[in-house]
Amino acid sequence: MKYAYAVDPCPFCAVLSDRIWIAAAHAIALPDVFPVVDRHALVVPRKHLASIYKSGILEQTAIWEPVDEVRRRFLTGFKPDGLNAGTTDSRRALHQVQRDPARCHT
Numbered sequence: 001m002k003y004a005y006a007v008d009p010c011p012f013c014a015v016l017s018d019r020i021w022i023a024a025a026h027a028i029a030l031p032d033v034f035p036v037v038d039r040h041a042l043v044v045p046r047k048h049l050a051s052i053y054k055s056g057i058l059e060q061t062a063i064w065e066p067v068d069e070v071r072r073r074f075l076t077g078f079k080p081d082g083l084n085a086g087t088t089d090s091r092r093a094l095h096q097v098q099r100d101p102a103r104c105h106t
């Protein structure tokens, strides 16, 4: 997988293609390697963003498209009582994710 540019160390630039569940134009979805709960997925923008909110609304919407697909697959495949989706926004928050995987990289 190629991102717009590499950030070192970025765990998502090194993701192997066989780990990717959904490859959309602006983001990918993959299982979390450190899941806090069963069926914990990550949706990661294809390009490095200091903040998702610094991109335009159309790009933000495109980044969220895989979230909808992950939701659909979980609902049809696992039939959970409910789902949670959240965002990790900023490099500092990403570091928190690496220490505390209870958060979701979106």
Ligand SMILES: [Zn+2]
Pocket (backbone or CB within 6 Å): 003, 005, 006, 007, 010, 011, 012, 013, 014, 048
């Ligand atoms: Zn990266």
